[in-house]
Amino acid sequence: MRSRPQTPVGLGLLAGGVLLFLHLPLLFIFLYAFSTEDRTFVFPPPGLTLHWFSVAWEREDVWAALSLSVRCAALATAAALVLGTLAAAATWRTRWFGREVISLMVILPIALPGIVTGIAIRTAFSLTEIDFSLWTIVVGHATFCVVTVYNNVAARLRRTPTSLIEASMDLGANGFQTFRHVILPNIATALLAGGMLAFALSFDEVIVTTFTAGQQQTLPIWMLSELIRPRQRPVTNVVAIFVIAVTTLPILVAYYLTREGQEVSGSGR
Amino acid sequence: MVAAGHEASGGLGGRVSTFLYRHPAVLMALLLAPPLAWLGVVYFGSLAALLLQSFYHLDDFSGVVVREFTFATYGELVSAANIAVVVRTVSMAAVVTVAAALVAFPLAYFMARHAGPRLKALLYLGVMLPLWSSYLVRVYAWKLILAKEGVITWACERLGLMPALDWILGLPVIGGPSLSTSYVGTFLVFLYVWLPYMVLPIQAALERVPASMVEASGDLGARPGQTFRHVLLPLALPGVVAGSIFTFSLTLGDYIIPNIVGNSRPFIGQIVLAQQGTAGNIPMAAAFSVVPIVIMGFYLWGARRLGGFNAL
Numbered sequence: 001m002r003s004r005p006q007t008p009v010g011l012g013l014l015a016g017g018v019l020l021f022l023h024l025p026l027l028f029i030f031l032y033a034f035s036t037e038d039r040t041f042v043f044p045p046p047g048l049t050l051h052w053f054s055v056a057w058e059r060e061d062v063w064a065a066l067s068l069s070v071r072c073a074a075l076a077t078a079a080a081l082v083l084g085t086l087a088a089a090a091t092w093r094t095r096w097f098g099r100e101v102i103s104l105m106v107i108l109p110i111a112l113p114g115i116v117t118g119i120a121i122r123t124a125f126s127l128t129e130i131d132f133s134l135w136t137i138v139v140g141h142a143t144f145c146v147v148t149v150y151n152n153v154a155a156r157l158r159r160t161p162t163s164l165i166e167a168s169m170d171l172g173a174n175g176f177q178t179f180r181h182v183i184l185p186n187i188a189t190a191l192l193a194g195g196m197l198a199f200a201l202s203f204d205e206v207i208v209t210t211f212t213a214g215q216q217q218t219l220p221i222w223m224l225s226e227l228i229r230p231r232q233r234p235v236t237n238v239v240a241i242f243v244i245a246v247t248t249l250p251i252l253v254a255y256y257l258t259r260e261g262q263e264v265s266g267s268g269r
Numbered sequence: 270m271v272a273a274g275h276e277a278s279g280g281l282g283g284r285v286s287t288f289l290y291r292h293p294a295v296l297m298a299l300l301l302a303p304p305l306a307w308l309g310v311v312y313f314g315s316l317a318a319l320l321l322q323s324f325y326h327l328d329d330f331s332g333v334v335v336r337e338f339t340f341a342t343y344g345e346l347v348s349a350a351n352i353a354v355v356v357r358t359v360s361m362a363a364v365v366t367v368a369a370a371l372v373a374f375p376l377a378y379f380m381a382r383h384a385g386p387r388l389k390a391l392l393y394l395g396v397m398l399p400l401w402s403s404y405l406v407r408v409y410a411w412k413l414i415l416a417k418e419g420v421i422t423w424a425c426e427r428l429g430l431m432p433a434l435d436w437i438l439g440l441p442v443i444g445g446p447s448l449s450t451s452y453v454g455t456f457l458v459f460l461y462v463w464l465p466y467m468v469l470p471i472q473a474a475l476e477r478v479p480a481s482m483v484e485a486s487g488d489l490g491a492r493p494g495q496t497f498r499h500v501l502l503p504l505a506l507p508g509v510v511a512g513s514i515f516t517f518s519l520t521l522g523d524y525i526i527p528n529i530v531g532n533s534r535p536f537i538g539q540i541v542l543a544q545q546g547t548a549g550n551i552p553m554a555a556a557f558s559v560v561p562i563v564i565m566g567f568y569l570w571g572a573r574r575l576g577g578f579n580a581l
Contacts, residue, residue: 007383015379018372019392022399022464025410028420032413041416043423083304090300102301105308111514112562113522115538119545119558120315123322126551143312146304174286197401206405206525210542220405227409227529240406247402255394 026244033237041233052234062239065222071134072218073202076141080198081191083142084149092157109144114207117144122211132214140212141202148201149194152258156190193257196250204247219243323555334552342552346560351540355560358537361452362520365459369516370509372460373467377508380468381475396472400465408529411458415530417447445532455531462526463519467512474508475501507576514572521561537561 033052035045056062087106091099109117121140130136160183168178206220213221219239226236289296325334326341380392399407414420425434437453438444445451478501486496524538535543537560544554 007379011375011379011383014375015383015392018376018464018468019395021372021461022395025407025414025461028413029406029410040418041413042418043420079307083307086300087304090297090304102304105312106304109308109312111518112565113518113538115522115524115541116319116558116562117312117315119541119554120319121311122545123551123555124311124315124318127318127322139311143308146308174283175289176282176286200401204403204405207523211545223405223409224525227405227412236409240403240409243406244403248398251398251401252394255397259390 029237029240029244033234033241035234035237038232038234052232052238055232056235056238059235061217061222062219062235065217065219068134068137068216069203069219072137072141073199075134075138076145076202077195077198079138079142080145080149081195084146084194084198085153085187085191087146088150088153088157091154093162103150106147106150110147115211118208118211121208125212132212132216134216136212136214137209137216137218140208141205144205144208145198145202148197149191152190152194152197152254153187155258156187160186189257193254196254196257200247200250204243319555319558322552323559325552327550327552332549334550342556345553346556351557354535354537354540357534358521358561359564361456361459361536362517365456365463365520366513366516368456368460369464369467370471370513373464373471373512374505374509377468377471377505378475380472381478396465396468400469404462405525407462408458408526411454411461412449412529415447415449415454415457417449419449421448449530450532452531455527458526458530459520459523463516466515466519467509470511471505471508474505474511478504510572510575514569517568518561518565521564 032041032045034048034050036047036049036051037045038052084106087102091102118140121136121143125132125136164182164186165178168182173181204220206218206224209218209221210224217225220243223236223239223243226233226239230236289299322334323342324338324340325336326339326345327333328335376392376396380389380396384392416422422434425431434448438447438451443452443456445453448454448457482500482504483496486500487493491499522538524536524542527536528539537557541554541558544550544557
């Protein structure tokens with residue numbers, strides 16, 4: 001290993017400070033979930049209680065929003081898995097111009113501001129007179145979730161030696177058998193990682209959802225309405241902690257599944 | 270097992286497989302059809318619908334969208350109030366981008382050149398997690414922090430910094446009654462939420478600078494400061510530009526943050542939302558959302574010339 005240059009103290013402090021800046025604010029979400037004060041964000045909280053966890057547990061609207069979010073995220077992830085894998089397979093061993101075009105097409109829904117994707121899909125629904133439903137949310141989510149699966153599977157396929165496939169064919173397997181017994185086991189963890197990221201992305205999404213949900217409330221939409229017209233503020237904090245857990249765990253799993261190749265590239269988002 | 274495999278390779282599956290093997294173009298078409306159909310129809314179809322709608326207009330008397338080609342909506346778009354909205358949004362995006370580059374650089378630099386493999390992996394995770402997760406939760410966290418009765422006011426009181434806080438809030442334009450209803454607050458939240466998008470590309474760009482190049486610069490007599498300015502900074506620039514694409518674009522299109530933390534003067538995203546929702550004027554919403562697309566078009570063109578695309 002090459003020797004690293006001596007780290008100036010100032011640089012280390014600055015870097016640590018920036019990292020703290022990225023993570024410290026979330027601690028306040030945790031703290032205020034236990035606050036006995038439910039009308040203001042007074043600091044320090046006057047007292048601590050577990051009361052809000054049971055209140056949140058009994059709120060029907062939270063459960064309804066959670067159920068809708070989980071269904072949307074599951075369906076969008078399923079669609080993204082199929083579409084992303086197909087796109088990655090199609091661009092695998094080819095070097096034609098279409099490859100760049102497809103990469104761009106897949107990345108665009110997430111590179112353009114969310115509001116553009118949202119309003120575009122909203123206008124399309126309005127022109128075709130499609131009513132809002134679970135499926136209108138899923139369509140929007142799947143569109144920008146494809147990229148996570150595509151990136152992960154494409155990166156894994158690039159590292160899969162083609163000799164494996166040739167060997168499988170030489171031994172008499174047909175294309176479907178080769179896919180089932182050789183390719184699928186190879187890309188399984190990449191699929192899992194991409195799917196987890198897609199799930200986290202969809203579960204957390206709010207900008208596009210505002211345009212495709214109509215009157216329905218996903219969990220982020222529920223949170224947004226609570227932020228604008230707060231009722232019991234600490235309940236929102238309890239839900240926020242839950243959202244952090246539900247989106248963080250899949251991302252950690254995805255990271256550990258793919259870390260050898262550092263495939264979960266953040267800039268792909 | 271062997272028999273089953275033999276049967277399959279001779280059966281329908283085998284014949285289909287052989288056919289596809291001999292006609293790779295057909296296989297390719299079959300693979301590509303679903304994703305292309307989805308993205309082409311759903312996404313690009315929607316973008317086309319958006320463009321189309323922006324050339325319709327809302328009849329003021331009946332409140333119905335008239336489906337005839339007209340530039341009337343774009344005509345209404347060019348008003349003093351709307352231009353102020355665009356200027357406000359673009360200025361915020363520019364300030365956030367510059368600040369994000371300044372704040373992200375030390376962390377990215379430390380990650381790329383000073384952190385050992387284990388620390389680097391940890392830092393990478395520490396930057397990546399907030400990038401992928403809980404956007405709304407992270408905005409909410411700042412609502413708590415910036416509130417008038419919140420932790421910042423509390424800390425300023427304890428540290429005797431209240432005059433400084435009052436001075437900032439007393440500034441014209443960027444000040445306000447409290448941090449959570451001022452541009453300073455909006456800016457802080459934007460900076461916080463988009464910062465990871467800036468750290469990762471800069472880190473990647475710095476990582477690609479060969480150590481020998483830095484050593485050569487030192488051998489040739491450059492002081493560390495000179496090496497930094499004349500060797501590292503120019504080589505890191507594509508990374509900064511790549512990161513700025515995200516911070517700029519995301520700020521341009523966001524309507525949640527200024528809605529939750531900020532004063533009542535709207536940004537582009539809020540106008541789009543209000544026009545399509547309460548106002549029911551989808552043509553106007555469509556025309557207004559073409560504005561960030563055009564701005565991003567120019568931005569991407571400039572970024573490409575600066576080499577930002579290679580660092581994406």
